[in-house]
Amino acid sequence: MTAPYDPSDREKVVAKLPAELRKELKVRAAELGKDIQDAVTEGVEAWRRAKSLAAVDTSGGTSFATYLPAGLYGELKKDCTARKISYNQGIAQSIRVWLDSHPSPRPKPPRVTGARRIIFGNQKGGVGKTSVSAGVAQALAESGHRTLLIDFDPQGHLTKQLGYELLGIDDASLAKHMLSEAKGELSELLVPIKGGDFEEHLWLLPACKDSFLLDAKLATSRSVRIKETALEKALEGLEQDFDYILVDCPPSLGYSMDTALYYCRTRDGEEENTSGIVIPVLAEDSSADAYDMLFDQIQDLSEDMELDIAMLGFVVNMYDSRKGYVATSSLDEWQNIGEPPVLAIVPELKDQREAVRVKQPLLVHAPYGEQSEVMRTIARRISA
Incomplete structure (x- = not known):
């Protein structure tokens, strides 16, 4: 019929x-x-x-x-x-x-590794790492997952866009914990992100300006392996408290990015594609050039340390077909890569810009907008 x-x-x-x-x-x-x-x-x-x-x-x-x-x-x-x-x-x-x-499926057996670890990385600035990581974190939390969102970029755009202040230069911070220079527990720095249907499921670890010094201090560390393991060691105590830990990475290919890539590797006993990197890009040539360099960094680190780092997929951000051949042909090229796949295409709309302006989470400011629905799609695909 x-x-x-x-x-x-x-x-x-x-x-x-x-x-x-x-x-x-x-x-x-x-x-x-x-x-x-x-x-x-x-x-x-x-x-x-x-x-x-x-x-x-x-x-x-x-x-x-x-x-x-x-x-x-x-x-x-x-x-x-x-x-x-x-x-x-x-x-x-x-x-x-x-x-x-449609009853809820049976709960999966607990993972021995604790939280799933997803980083959002691309050394090119302005591609939307911050907006995509924030939106996906909100969508995961909205679905009932306890989610921690980490602002790992010393510029602190994520922290400021959500209406929070950066940690003071003399305060404890993630960078200081990574360098064993902080007292107290890292959990004391977490702040709840309120609003929408994700309230009580989403927390933020704010940025601190001292993160600008992190690469230099990691480079001069006497420990051979602290450069790669520092982020994991700092976050280890938080993992059992969360289902997901999402990291908004800096636009860099330095040591900080190495620590983030090491953190999202597939650990022993962990299923494939449980953790990994999501790569926000734009539909234009400079994003492709930046991805080539990021790909080389991932391959070099994987080979040097015998790691498996899952590239979970691309998110083509701020897409507008009205920009013509450059945008449409570039989108075709991203989709033709095949692996990693294009997880979603985020349209160029005003919702995200307005949310930043009023310092509200996207899923609070425009919960039923097209961009919010795309964030839910990304969350669903990386959590499958």
């Missing part, structure tokens, strides 16, 4: 839903590797066939948006009228039907 609507022709729908139902939907969709709009579509279709459904408590609901096929959206409104229920109640019941028919 032919569907009475074109699934490729979708329109935005907005409803008021309680926070717990929204969160349950996002977590379950992430667990099952399904787009939220597809989950809601399946729920609406099942709801239309179902009879005598219990009401869902929608009191205290806040805005929820998704996309339904245009024809299905119209049928849903007609059915709500026929059943004498509100449109909000119809959407809520549809989501409840989908959740009840």
Whole structure:
């Protein structure tokens, strides 16, 4: 039978839903590797066939948006009228039907290595390492994962964009802990990132200006291996407290980047592609040149220390096909590499710039925007 609507022709729908139902939907969709709009579509279709459904408590609901096929959206409104229920109640019941028919998969056995470690690296500045790492961290936390986001760039853009102050030059910091120059526990420096459906699941380790000195101090260290292992040793005590640790790396090919690459290597007993590097790029030639140099660094470190460093994929950021042949042909080249794959294409939109301007996380400022949905897609793909 032919569907009475074109699934490729979708329109935005907005409803008021309680926070717990929204969160349950996002977590379950992430667990099952399904787009939220597809989950809601399946729920609406099942709801239309179902009879005598219990009401869902929608009191205290806040805005929820998704996309339904245009024809299905119209049928849903007609059915709500026929059943004498509100449109909000119809959407809520549809989501409840989908959740009840798609139980959470069995939890995976605990990993012996603790947190999965994902770094975001590219020595070219301005490609969006900060925005992508922050957005993916928010999406992972929104799905119920305890997530730590680390600002490893001495410029501190991530810290400032989220509305926090950089650590003082004389304060304890990640760099000082890496060099065994700090007192106290590194966990004392973590701050919670509040807002959205990720609250109580996301923390930030802020940057400190002293990180500018890190490469020089690592270079003069007497320990042969401290250059590579320093970040891992500093973060070791935090790993059992988190499901994911994400690192926003500096635009550098120096010793700091070596420590980050070593940190995201595949450890003994760890499944392939559990940890690794995500590479944000732009659809233009300079990103390709920068990737060539990063690739060489990864290969050299892997060979010198006999490591397996998984390149999880590219994220083509700030893409706009209206820029013409340079953008479209460059995108084709990224996609034609094959391995590592292109995880997602982030469109050039105002949402991220506005979020930075108002110092809010992207998934708080524009939770149902296209860029936020892409961040959820990346999170789903690297956590599969």
